[in-house]
Amino acid sequence: MGRGKALLPFLLASAVLIHACAYIVLPEDLDTQGSTVSEGWSAVATSVGKTDTGDLRIELAIRNDTGDWSAMKAAEGEPAVLTSGGEPVNCETVFVGTGGHRLAPGFQIRGYIAGTKAEPKTQLVYVECKGAEAVPGSKLTINYSYVTGQYNYYEQDKGRVDTVLEIALDELAQDLTYPIGQQLTGLVQDPTAPIIALNNVTLSLVDIQRTDTGLQLAWQTSNPGEYPSYVHIGSPPVVGEDGILYGFYETPDIVSVPITPAGDMAEWTTEVAVPQDVKDLYIMLSVETGKARLFSYYAVDIAEK
DSSP: OOSOOOOOOOOOSOOOOBTTBEEEEOOTTOOTTSSSSOOOEEEEEEEEEEOTTSOEEEEEEEEEOSSSOEEEEEOTTOOEEEEETTEEEEEOEEEOBOTTOOBOTTBEESEEEEEOSSSEEEEEOEEEETTOOOOTTOEEEEEEEEEESOEEGGGTTTTOEEEEEEEEOSSOOOSOOSSBOSOOSSOOOSOOOOEEOGGGOEEEEEEEEEOSSEEEEEEEEEOOSSSOBOOOOOOOOEEOTTOEEESOOOOGGGSOOOOBOTTOEEEEEEEEEOOTTOOSOEEEEEEEOSSTTEEEEEEEEOTTO
């Protein structure tokens, strides 16, 4: 992958260098696409072939074209439909989504972490159609839903959109650049800033270490207020040049964090399993902001780590 970066536009009051880690802040009212109309998610086929049992397997890359932070998933219990030679065929095996995570606008992935917290597994984005063939002119249709913006525990499906992906299979996309699939206006290099979280507590990423199994991220909060405060950030996932969104999804409010005493600081670490050879990493960070169990999102550029 090239080192060119299309980072998210942001509005910062100040820029403070913090151990070479960069924060990219997407203001809630910023229109990154030049339009207030969401284009939803897009998908392209990256591979069309056969499984060991002779079934048709279509591997995909999905991109967030909503203009906002967004999570998406294929409709549960519904097959995808392959139209081949004018005939529709139901495809019962459908793994299409973000694994629960919200992804930054313009970013694209080809897989995520599924399974269980105890036994996570890498899940590629794909569809399988039993006994089917993809002749010239074939297309794949997938019903899916997506949500955008902040995560609110009390209104998790607020603004949900149910729509359809239609994917032409004649031309395969083989030169995709992950994780940024579309350059956004306001290209920014190496910005850095603390994040103002719930109750005006300041959140900082103060260290990043490569471990035998992935990354260890060190966080620090500073509380200027007169009362102690929690600031939940969940277990932030990362995505890099291989297009896999690493990190098993849990709702960010249930992940334990230390309390930040009044007029004092707190420190803790989070970990995410990611292969040593995956580079150009970005953290998809959720931060409790405004009120309890309401989370804003930030893309943190750690490409040099």
